[in-house]
Amino acid sequence: MESEQRRPLIALNGESVGHGRGRQYRAVLHDLSLELHEGERVALLGQSGAGKSTLLAALRARLDDRAAWCPQHHGLVPQLAVYHNVYMGRLAERSALANLWNLVRPLKAPWREIAALTKELGLDGLLRRPVGELSGGQRQRVAIARALYQRRTLFLGDEPLASVDPHQALRLLALIEARHATTVIALHQRELALSHFDRVWGLRDGHLAIDAATRELRLADLDALYPDADSSLPGTPPPSTPLDLATLPCGRGRA
Ligand SMILES: Nc1ncnc2c1ncn2[C@@H]1O[C@H](COP(=O)(O)OP(=O)(O)OP(=O)(O)O)[C@@H](O)[C@H]1O
Numbered sequence: 001m002e003s004e005q006r007r008p009l010i011a012l013n014g015e016s017v018g019h020g021r022g023r024q025y026r027a028v029l030h031d032l033s034l035e036l037h038e039g040e041r042v043a044l045l046g047q048s049g050a051g052k053s054t055l056l057a058a059l060r061a062r063l064d065d066r067a068a069w070c071p072q073h074h075g076l077v078p079q080l081a082v083y084h085n086v087y088m089g090r091l092a093e094r095s096a097l098a099n100l101w102n103l104v105r106p107l108k109a110p111w112r113e114i115a116a117l118t119k120e121l122g123l124d125g126l127l128r129r130p131v132g133e134l135s136g137g138q139r140q141r142v143a144i145a146r147a148l149y150q151r152r153t154l155f156l157g158d159e160p161l162a163s164v165d166p167h168q169a170l171r172l173l174a175l176i177e178a179r180h181a182t183t184v185i186a187l188h189q190r191e192l193a194l195s196h197f198d199r200v201w202g203l204r205d206g207h208l209a210i211d212a213a214t215r216e217l218r219l220a221d222l223d224a225l226y227p228d229a230d231s232s233l234p235g236t237p238p239p240s241t242p243l244d245l246a247t248l249p250c251g252r253g254r255a
Helices: 052-066 082-093 096-104 108-120 136-149 166-179 190-196 219-223
Strands: 010-019 026-036 041-045 067-070 154-158 182-186 199-204 207-213
Touching: 010 052, 026 052, 026 207, 041 052, 041 190, 052 067, 052 154, 052 182, 052 199, 067 136, 082 096, 082 108, 082 136, 108 136, 136 154, 136 166, 154 166, 166 182, 166 190, 190 219, 199 219, 207 219
Parallel strands: 041 182, 041 199, 067 154, 154 182
Antiparallel strands: 010 026, 199 207
């Protein structure tokens, strides 16, 4: 693969990732080694509490303003209109005066740009609507719009497809990928991970249990990331055999 020759956008080598500082520091992921290359679409999987958000926060801290960021809980201001919430994606690029003016009277150029972007996301007609009056799926799309409006090199998303139906998830993914060749997206849809991403990072038991090209993986490999899944519930993975790291395509180098 061509990207093998290029320097990675980000590389972690045996690092620990967690929360807190000094004596309060608590590691969530141990001995973490991974590389992210330009043009890669990575699905980040793992059961609840596995450390997906923690890893995304660590990547974001390292990538700084190269990464567009779509957080898990959206981080929107419910009292403000859709337009203003999306505009916030590039607040730092304009003067305080321009931002203040924009709050009262939207600036023409950003209004046009945000109107076009939100239309693509199926939010047309809602630009002046306070976000607090939107449905969960609509809020999700506003959060994605704000991240896309940032126009950064790569896209980091913490379950940005969680509140929408499968059909819409595909549409949103296509919109994200049309603007970002490189993506790292946390999600729970294992089939989607295999069908629409190049690589899977799978977290389990405080480690990167899977780091492999999707073409090397089967659904059963991903099931092993969800040891607590109750397979009697609809939509949950079947019972998996205990995770045997030796059998998973991790640490064999990049495919
Ligand atoms: N701000 C924080 N301070 C301390 N510990 C935290 C903090 N945020 C998360 N944790 C802990 O880190 C671990 C991993 O949490 P994280 O949110 O990264 O998991 P996740 O895979 O994103 O879960 P989910 O799918 O439920 O969002 C959990 O044990 C959690 O309690």
